[in-house]
Amino acid sequence: MAKDYYETLGVPRNATEAEIKAAFRKLALKFHPDRNPGNKEAEERFKVVNAAYETLSDPKRRQLYDQYGEAGVQGAGAGRGGFEGFQGFGGMSGDPSEVFGDLFENFFGQMGGGRSRARRGHDLKYEILISLEDAYQGAQQHLEYERIESCSACGGSGARPGTGLKRCATCRGAGRVQYSQGFFSMSQTCPTCGGAGQIIETPCKDCRGAGTAKKRHKLAVRIPVGVYDGATLRIAGEGEAGARGGPAGDLFIEVHLKPHPKFERDEDDLVFHQRITFPQAALGCTLVVPTLADAKAKIKLPAGVQHGAAFRIQGKGMPKMRGRGFGDLRVKVEVEVPKELTSEQTRLLEAFAKTLDAPQDLPSFEGSGGAEERTDDPKDDGGIFKKIFGGS
DSSP: OOOOHHHHHTOOTTOOHHHHHHHHHHHHHHHOTTTSTTOHHHHHHHHHHHHHHHHHTSHHHHHHHHHHGGGGTTTSOOOSOTTTTEETTTEEOOOGGGSOSOHHHHHHTOOOSOOOOOBOOOOEEEEEEEOHHHHHHOEEEEEEEEEEEEOTTTTTSOBOTTOOEEEOTTTTTSSEEEEEETTEEEEEEOTTTTTSSEEESSBOTTTTTSSEEEEEEEEEEEEOTTOOTTOEEEETTOSOOOBTTOOOOOEEEEEEEOOOSSEEEETTEEEEEEEEEHHHHHHOEEEEEOOSSSSOEEEEEOTTOOTTOEEEETTOSOBOTTSSSBOOEEEEEEEEOOSOOOHHHHHHHHHHHHTSOOOTTSOOOOOOSTTTTOOSOTTOOTTHHHHHHOOO
16 A cells, blocks of 8 residues: 655645755755665655655645645656656756646546656766865866766667658657547557657667767866865756756755864954964063965954954955855964073073962972072073063
């Protein structure tokens, strides 16, 4: 017994059109063949989901389904078949060339004539890896990939050059055949010509009548300024060729950014970690920091700056992809403590430590004895930070 269409999409029978569409988008993304290569179970599940959406998204077909069940919509217009009803990850297809006629014309057999079997080509996905510099200034990427294209030998007709197509004898060129079933007169796609109304008399040698062939394709793509990691770019018409003269699918390019040795990206902001010495932190200083632009930027640190403090330089971040202007450059300060000291640095640091009021809960400071052996004036400690660490 066929599963209920509402159960297939996971929606109640009184679901709105928006709820049905949202449920289909979620399931289509999950089971789409591009996301499940080689998974036959996912492919079949996608077909079932697609069939349920075709019926429930059409008010007339949905009304017949609610009244008569699946039998009420069988043969009532094939709609969007296969995977052509889903355009990659961007939305639903609404191409009227993929629908074979009005519902009631199909249901009662009042078809006007032959219908084209033109179908939209499959969408393709391509992933690229670019540098942060390319994302900052924009770049041109040269892609090369395999896709289905119209056969150059026969021009996509499927017939050997010099020959043509002949009218289908089964449907007499109508593309559909009619038959009676009880009270109703039904029509369905002609099984001989597949609805084209014509058949290939002598197939093309190159494509064996398919009208298409797999080929390597080269394409130059402009990456927009400010593109972010994980962004998907849609290039219309650069997917696979459609069948029977149908429109080509689209190419979806997923962009990823390489890690940068200096900067981290946070949306439109750039983050730079700047190491400074203890004297620079205590006395304050002016830093010159790099940017992704040609010029460098200056930032003044106040005296007593703490480890982990962040300072913002406006307009020195990434260009905004969907707007004007730039993000900011955030400079995070990291106070560096030396791992090794000279004897002179140790003596001066011990003298400095004795001038501090140590918290009561901390152990008392015991030096190496160098401070007690000094012969110079203990009050003369001018520039002690610079003597210890060599800071600015």
